[in-house]
Amino acid sequence: MALRKAKLKHFGYFILPALFLLVVFVLYPTINTIFLSFVDEEGSLSLSNYKEVFSSRDILDTRGLDRGFPFGSLIHNIMWIAIHLPLTTIVGLSLAVLLRGVRGGGIVKSIIFLGMVMPMIVGGIMIRFMFEESVGVVNLVLQTFGLEAKTWTAYPETALFSLIFGSVWLWTGFSMILYSAGLETIPNTYYEAAQIDGASKAKMLFKITIPLLKPITVVVLTMTLLWELKVFDIVYIATMGGPGGSSNVLALQMYLYGFREWDFGKSAVVAVLITASTLLAAIPMMKSAGDEAE
């Protein structure tokens, strides 16, 4: 009993500093932000900030259904997820499988991983110039196929997609590295047994590799989804959400409400929306971790 008490006491000493930091820098700001989202211009508690934000065209622009982009930052984030998430996951897995055991594969993987290593601000600047008409490498490639060169980030129909595909290039290294590590944990005996049974490479991929990489896939999907919900720096530096808001995203809109309009109530609403979305996205990962522990 005394030993248990002593252990608890020591546990407390070690956990208190971290707990203090967590409370001060995470819990308190989160609670305060949620509270701020309900404080209106007069200082009273109401839902007026939520009404203003969710009825704002910056968040949801139904005019887009008739004329095209912009559709509002909420829809843009959803589109980002719908395109970026599967692409990054599939491309990352494919690269990990293709480069496994290949001579020079390590060097190729390192080059691909550079996108993750560089600051996203730098990545955003690179994306901006990659899609430029006169100096962009993307146009160089497209012109070899006879397509017309243009500054893809300057047009409302292509600005968001340029950023999304640019971010696939930046983020694929993350999924590739995780899958590469995951592939090393799959025992070779499984593949040997499958080969003996006459299984094709495709069958081995779908029946052995992918199922056994499920925990990695959960991590990749969750982390990528969390990043996509919070994406800001690439958009800020490459297009500033333009032209005409057609590449605007929630995090950038939160910034504009807070630091251009100086309306911290509306900014807090968007922050709450992003936080709630990320919590929802993190549930599968937490559940998966819990299942593994059991």
Place this chain on the structure above:
Amino acid sequence: MKKLLVAVLILISAVLFAGTVSVIGPWSGGEMDAFIPVLEAFKAETGIDYTYQTYRAEDLANVLPAQFSAKKSPADVIFMWSSFITSNTKNILELTDVIDTDAYIPGALDNVTAADGAVYGIAYTAKVKPGFWYRKSFFEANGLTAPETWDEFLTLLEKIRATQGVKNAIASGNGVGWPLSDVTEHFLIAFGGPELQKDLIEGNTSWNSYAVRNAIGKLVYLIEKGYFSEPTEWTTILEQWWNGDYGLYFMGQWITGMVDDPDDLAVFSLPGNRGMVFSIDYAFIPEFAANKTEALELVKFLSGEKGQSIQVSQGGHIATVEVDMSNYPTVDKEIAKLTEGVETLNDLDDSIGGLWQTAFWDQLKLLWVRPERLDDVLMDLEQKMPE
């Protein structure tokens, strides 16, 4: 010998204990290279060393309020929009008795003067945004002349576009968005008059008004005819324009300090134009500046004849105090002629500032590639005007 020793000791003390003044300005690259000689001259005269940092005004607008509330400042002298200075006077040193306010050209300090007459910033040099720049050699080689009527302007654009090797008639600068807003303001002023610019700044005219639609309609007409290039990063397209890819480039006067041969430059305003944006660079000293004494010395220098003479001699600037005309490069003297008889006006988006400025720049980027969306653009601009 003794006297020499004392003089040397005083000089060493002055250098060692002179302190340093930190400056933040919006200029980088060629523009920064044109400002550094001014700071060097200040250092040589006072012995006060300096540091210079580039920081965009729109980024400073986010950083400074937080810094001020923490009673801190990122620099001792900061160049910033006048609208920011006048809305943050409680965090800024009053300079009424520090600078010679009578030495300024009339109206130069209006934008940094509070209602009670207290002056909170200095007016440094100014740049005008006179119109469409072209290379004289390009015009001569292709038999082109500056237009005096709208129809002549259209004919000129057609001729430039038809010139071999030219991608388009007018280069469109991009980046943050201000190059497009400068062109747009020129059209608003040319076709709506100086009164329209003032009314828009004050919020007395709607963006959906006939006056605005008429003025911007002329711009949209040119965009629809394809006379403007795709918006491209403004310094990249500056080089391309200089190399002959484009015939005209609307830019502020600072372009004269950014090209290899300013004597080859010429400029014309839109025919019938009666106003010109006279964009003054303002600076202030924060209340929380670490080196106030040195900062006060610097602002005196920058608002004085010597500091501004050095700046205007670099090209691309107009002094806001009396300086000898011989300091101006030839091309800037010609710009000064263009300002005769026209009303000088404040910059539209700098004056309104805030979220509206960001929206203005953003909507113009859309207008340039999708001119058919003019109605949506004007509606968004109207909605985002501050109350």
